[in-house]
Amino acid sequence: MPLIVILDDQETNRRIFERLASSVEDGIAIRIFGDPTVALRAFEEGVVPDLIVTDYKMPVMDGEGFIRALRALPGFSEIPVMVITVYEERSFRMRALEAGATDFLQSPVDHQEFVVRARNLLKMRKQQQLLENRAEDLAKELATSEQSREAALRDSSERLAQVIDTVPAMVSASDCNNRILFANAFVGTFFGCDPAELVGKTGDLLVDAEQAGPNRTLDRKVIRGGEALKSFERTLTDAKGEKRVLLTTKSPLRDGNEAIVGVLTSALDITERKRAEEHLLHAARHDELTDLPNRNYLYDRLRREVARARRGDRSFALHFIDVDEFKSINDLLGHDAGDAFLREAARRLSAIVGPGDMLARLGADEFAILQILNQPGDAAGDLAQRIIDELGVPFSHLDRQASCGASVGVTFYPIDGTDVTQLVKNADLAVQQAKNGGGNQFRLYDANMTDRIRNNAFLDGELRTAIDQQQFVLHYQPQISATTGEMVGAEALLRWMHPERGMVAPGEFLLRAEENGLIVPINEWVLHEACREAKTWQRLGLGHLRIGVNLSPVQFRRVNVAALVVRALDASGLDPHCLDIEITENIVMEDTDAVVSSLKHIAELGVGISVDDFGTGYSSLNYIKQFPIDRIKIDQCFIRNMVADPSDHTIVRTVAHLGHSLGLTVVAEGVETEEQANLLKADGCDVMQGYLYGRPMPASDLIALALPGGRLERIA
Numbered sequence: 001m002p003l004i005v006i007l008d009d010q011e012t013n014r015r016i017f018e019r020l021a022s023s024v025e026d027g028i029a030i031r032i033f034g035d036p037t038v039a040l041r042a043f044e045e046g047v048v049p050d051l052i053v054t055d056y057k058m059p060v061m062d063g064e065g066f067i068r069a070l071r072a073l074p075g076f077s078e079i080p081v082m083v084i085t086v087y088e089e090r091s092f093r094m095r096a097l098e099a100g101a102t103d104f105l106q107s108p109v110d111h112q113e114f115v116v117r118a119r120n121l122l123k124m125r126k127q128q129q130l131l132e133n134r135a136e137d138l139a140k141e142l143a144t145s146e147q148s149r150e151a152a153l154r155d156s157s158e159r160l161a162q163v164i165d166t167v168p169a170m171v172s173a174s175d176c177n178n179r180i181l182f183a184n185a186f187v188g189t190f191f192g193c194d195p196a197e198l199v200g201k202t203g204d205l206l207v208d209a210e211q212a213g214p215n216r217t218l219d220r221k222v223i224r225g226g227e228a229l230k231s232f233e234r235t236l237t238d239a240k241g242e243k244r245v246l247l248t249t250k251s252p253l254r255d256g257n258e259a260i261v262g263v264l265t266s267a268l269d270i271t272e273r274k275r276a277e278e279h280l281l282h283a284a285r286h287d288e289l290t291d292l293p294n295r296n297y298l299y300d301r302l303r304r305e306v307a308r309a310r311r312g313d314r315s316f317a318l319h320f321i322d323v324d325e326f327k328s329i330n331d332l333l334g335h336d337a338g339d340a341f342l343r344e345a346a347r348r349l350s351a352i353v354g355p356g357d358m359l360a361r362l363g364a365d366e367f368a369i370l371q372i373l374n375q376p377g378d379a380a381g382d383l384a385q386r387i388i389d390e391l392g393v394p395f396s397h398l399d400r401q402a403s404c405g406a407s408v409g410v411t412f413y414p415i416d417g418t419d420v421t422q423l424v425k426n427a428d429l430a431v432q433q434a435k436n437g438g439g440n441q442f443r444l445y446d447a448n449m450t451d452r453i454r455n456n457a458f459l460d461g462e463l464r465t466a467i468d469q470q471q472f473v474l475h476y477q478p479q480i481s482a483t484t485g486e487m488v489g490a491e492a493l494l495r496w497m498h499p500e501r502g503m504v505a506p507g508e509f510l511l512r513a514e515e516n517g518l519i520v521p522i523n524e525w526v527l528h529e530a531c532r533e534a535k536t537w538q539r540l541g542l543g544h545l546r547i548g549v550n551l552s553p554v555q556f557r558r559v560n561v562a563a564l565v566v567r568a569l570d571a572s573g574l575d576p577h578c579l580d581i582e583i584t585e586n587i588v589m590e591d592t593d594a595v596v597s598s599l600k601h602i603a604e605l606g607v608g609i610s611v612d613d614f615g616t617g618y619s620s621l622n623y624i625k626q627f628p629i630d631r632i633k634i635d636q637c638f639i640r641n642m643v644a645d646p647s648d649h650t651i652v653r654t655v656a657h658l659g660h661s662l663g664l665t666v667v668a669e670g671v672e673t674e675e676q677a678n679l680l681k682a683d684g685c686d687v688m689q690g691y692l693y694g695r696p697m698p699a700s701d702l703i704a705l706a707l708p709g710g711r712l713e714r715i716a
Helices: 013-021 038-046 064-072 090-099 111-144 149-166 185-191 209-225 271-285 297-312 326-331 337-350 378-392 420-436 448-468 510-516 519-541 553-558 563-572 583-590 594-603 636-640 646-661 674-683 700-707 710-715
Strands: 004-006 029-033 051-055 081-085 103-106 170-175 179-184 232-238 241-255 260-267 314-322 357-361 366-373 396-398 400-402 406-413 440-445 472-481 487-498 502-503 545-549 579-584 606-614 633-634 665-669 686-690
Touching: 004 013, 004 038, 004 111, 013 029, 029 038, 029 563, 029 674, 038 064, 051 064, 051 111, 064 081, 064 090, 081 111, 081 448, 111 271, 170 185, 179 185, 209 241, 209 260, 232 510, 241 271, 260 378, 260 400, 271 297, 271 487, 297 314, 297 357, 297 366, 297 406, 297 420, 314 378, 314 420, 326 337, 326 400, 337 357, 337 366, 337 396, 337 400, 337 502, 337 594, 357 510, 378 406, 378 440, 406 420, 420 440, 440 700, 448 487, 472 700, 487 519, 487 686, 487 700, 510 519, 519 545, 519 553, 519 563, 519 579, 519 700, 545 606, 553 563, 553 579, 553 594, 563 579, 563 594, 579 583, 583 606, 594 606, 633 636, 633 646, 636 646, 636 665, 646 665
Parallel strands: 004 029, 004 051, 051 081, 081 103, 406 440, 487 545, 545 579, 579 606, 606 633, 633 665, 665 686
Antiparallel strands: 170 179, 170 260, 232 241, 241 260, 314 366, 314 406, 357 366, 396 400, 472 487, 472 686, 487 502
């Protein structure tokens, strides 16, 4: 009954390996130890296992020390030992093998692979015992009768030859002059010849031509040292021309007087096991979808590249690549199309990396390239731009097209960092900067990025606190009729009443709020608060003043804006005609179905829609006329210099005339002087807004301004 010994200091692991070992074959006996010293003591007292399964990392004695102590015990030099560990480093495996381990498995263990390998090792152990038992039997037979010694020797030799011929391993013997003394049937099958014909010929025939010299060297080492060599792997070519991997051992061959007369060589074919190992290693280090190296493989290469670069002047760049808007491909075309895009992205990127570079997929829509450089600088920038260009080419799937941009972050060794952790962090910071800048671009890491990221993280926390504690307030800037001089509405403008810094202008936090998405809850509060305040004005008898509320492009991408407007109107009771939603030109130009649907729904409610900062973006009136736009607001950059700069004045006059031709109300922003106001009235602008009529002010000040006796009434 075969005995398997399991050694592991973890109870859970012992139970798992016990269950797996019991399924190797019928009739298995299992003994379990949690302490290497206890196991060794049991061996010394007579427990002889057929297979030992041991953990590498144990508190009392690690796997390497246990194996060395085991091999030192009499009769334990050939017992198979399977080492299991979570460590991926090759050094652990090599130390275990050098100590005398027979096999090595990575944890978590593949159950099927464990059973197959354990079964093979038990089979090999049985073959070893068979040979040992046969040898013992032959020795006993030789001792029974000195008179029939020669006949018994001849008979036993034939029997031994028959036994050796049945062993599924190559077994051969060579003398001290490298002449073949014996070769079993497996040798003949492997090389496609009659093993008897090999006797007397050179041992060089038993290895590939390029291995003849090293093989003779190993034989001489065995003959001179008088000790067996540790098992080693080598590759031989069989009769079919196929490369096979064999686990080889070499031991001294002695005569009846214990004198060394040659070398006994045995080799077990482990090709299938090696292929399984290579397959598992490949699967562990490569991405399943694209077959590119994965994150772990990249980091391992980075560590090796850093070590290599430290020994010379070699440098490299690390590119982190984040596909922009990849989610839209999954949403619009489905996950099959998303997978196809990632495979196509991998193909395109593979085509542009250099022969010594490494392309990896980090996960989801993220890739990385390790680029070897002769000198840092332009080459990395050129590659980063090529990455963006390649991924920007439209992608086709089932007769449908989609395209994505790419954000790329680049860091250099050794300029930006000299260890893997720092380089990875730098590349990640750089790619985030590229995305925050709008995407479809690359950024080279610089030291200031770390400070910006830290400041952004601090600001993010303060903004969340501001939302939770309602630290935001609204100020209102009056909008004046150019014809009557009366207040016709106001624009709601956000301010942050910071508990320590006081009033914070929107320029210090709005951009970051858009980048991190907090603009969504902030704008929702602004819309509700502005509608509530406008309804209050009506109750105070100020008439149906229009309230203008700015909405961010992020709002349109993330929420149903039309539904948000409906909720704000319902909560406040405000007449929809008194609400004006102000959007920027880039929202209109996106032309997505969701944006078009939202704008039309908002217009159907009776809510006005204005295009803010008109003239600074796309400025396509022909395009805007397709949307339910009521008003355009000429950006103040043109108003500011229109008196002194005829070109700006011409732009203002042209926009006003074109706006009127499309039936739009024209609003002039940033009016600061009477001269500007007079020109704007002459040019046909309908509504004025600017410091000439009032700075942004609290609601109470606006109410006082609009009540009878206020300054605006005198302007009228």
